[in-house]
Amino acid sequence: MTTITVQINDEITAVPASLSLTDLLIHLRYQEHNFAVAINEAFVPRSQYEKTSIQTDDRIEIVAPMQGG
Amino acid sequence: MNLTPEHAQKPSPMSWTVGGKTLNSRLLIGSALYSSPQAMQGAIKASGAEIVTVSLRRQSAGDQAGKTFWDMIKSLNCHVLPNTAGCHSAKEAITTAQMAREVFETNWIKLEVIGDQYNLQPDPFELLKATEFLVNEGFEVFPYTTDDLVLAQRLVDAGCNILMPWGSPIGSGKGLMNPYNLNAIRQRFPDLTLIVDAGIGKPSHAVQALEMGYDGILLNSAVALSPNPITMGKAFKSAVEAGVYAFDAGTMQERDLASPSTPVLGTPFWHQN
Numbered sequence: 001m002t003t004i005t006v007q008i009n010d011e012i013t014a015v016p017a018s019l020s021l022t023d024l025l026i027h028l029r030y031q032e033h034n035f036a037v038a039i040n041e042a043f044v045p046r047s048q049y050e051k052t053s054i055q056t057d058d059r060i061e062i063v064a065p066m067q068g069g
Numbered sequence: 070m071n072l073t074p075e076h077a078q079k080p081s082p083m084s085w086t087v088g089g090k091t092l093n094s095r096l097l098i099g100s101a102l103y104s105s106p107q108a109m110q111g112a113i114k115a116s117g118a119e120i121v122t123v124s125l126r127r128q129s130a131g132d133q134a135g136k137t138f139w140d141m142i143k144s145l146n147c148h149v150l151p152n153t154a155g156c157h158s159a160k161e162a163i164t165t166a167q168m169a170r171e172v173f174e175t176n177w178i179k180l181e182v183i184g185d186q187y188n189l190q191p192d193p194f195e196l197l198k199a200t201e202f203l204v205n206e207g208f209e210v211f212p213y214t215t216d217d218l219v220l221a222q223r224l225v226d227a228g229c230n231i232l233m234p235w236g237s238p239i240g241s242g243k244g245l246m247n248p249y250n251l252n253a254i255r256q257r258f259p260d261l262t263l264i265v266d267a268g269i270g271k272p273s274h275a276v277q278a279l280e281m282g283y284d285g286i287l288l289n290s291a292v293a294l295s296p297n298p299i300t301m302g303k304a305f306k307s308a309v310e311a312g313v314y315a316f317d318a319g320t321m322q323e324r325d326l327a328s329p330s331t332p333v334l335g336t337p338f339w340h341q342n
Contacts, residue, residue: 032136067123
């Protein structure tokens with residue numbers, strides 16, 4: 001299986017090549033829906049996950065609710 | 070008391086509209102820094118706040134902390150105001166706001182763009198840039214700003230319906246460091262929704278801001294870091310009510326000289342010298 005490296009929440013991670021964002025999230029086992037994603041500092045709406053291809057060296061941020069002031 | 074129908078129908082001064090919602094508490098409260106989730110829930114309920122600030126952080130797969138927290142906040146039946154805490158540029162703040170809108174399903178955003186790590190002062194230039202973008206994207210921007218009158222005007226020009234000038238630096242508890250500037254903003258924008266955000270340390274600080282005519286108070290540390298956050302939540306509830314009623318009633322004119330409260334005429338033993 002061909003892999004590429006990406007950064008997920010600032011950690012370098014090897015993932016299969018040619019994944020969509022939907023595939024990546026399944027691969028990473030993100031099951032809940034209370035998170036949001038940005039790639040290379042740009043927000044990716046949930047409606048675009050399927051159409052978004054993961055590329056080598058992408059910087060992917062996955063965030064969820066937490067306490068705030 | 071003889072209430073005429075006119076008086077009886079007068080809406081409570083506590084009622085206000087912010088971001089399209091009509092609310093009865095002038096307190097906005099943070100959800101961070103509490104010693105336990107139970108303390109957070111208890112303090113928020115005791116404070117009577119109807120708006121709770123929340124945030125977003127990185128989360129790994131399988132980590133349930135975000136879901137647990139979010140379920141707890143939803144159970145409070147409050148409106149949520151997501152923030153962009155930790156952002157240092159307009160770009161970061163814009164992306165965070167967009168992610169927050171999707172996760173929390175609200176177009177409200179407490180826009181924070183920090184310009185200085187020492188006092189966590191907002192960066193006015195990046196704040197304005199992010200505000201212009203987000204207003205055009207349909208966000209209701211609650212900008213955390215300094216008490217600078219010119220910046221306030223620029224934010225209003227950019228489309229803000231709400232301004233949130235700081236009382237003093239975040240978490241300092243120093244109260245209203247520059248009442249003159251805060252008052253100048255109030256006088257310049259008499260119809261705008263103004264909320265003092267940051268620096269409130271004691272209920273008396275909240276009273277001071279509301280007596281000045283500010284519409285609301287946003288705080289977190291003052292309640293969360295009290296040894297008894299639930300009781301302090303109650304104290305702020307009372308303080309906010311006191312400040313709003315005082316402003317609604319109107320305060321007396323200050324005088325330089327003493328003036329007796331008790332009528333002098335007919336005082337026993339009184340005689341003219």
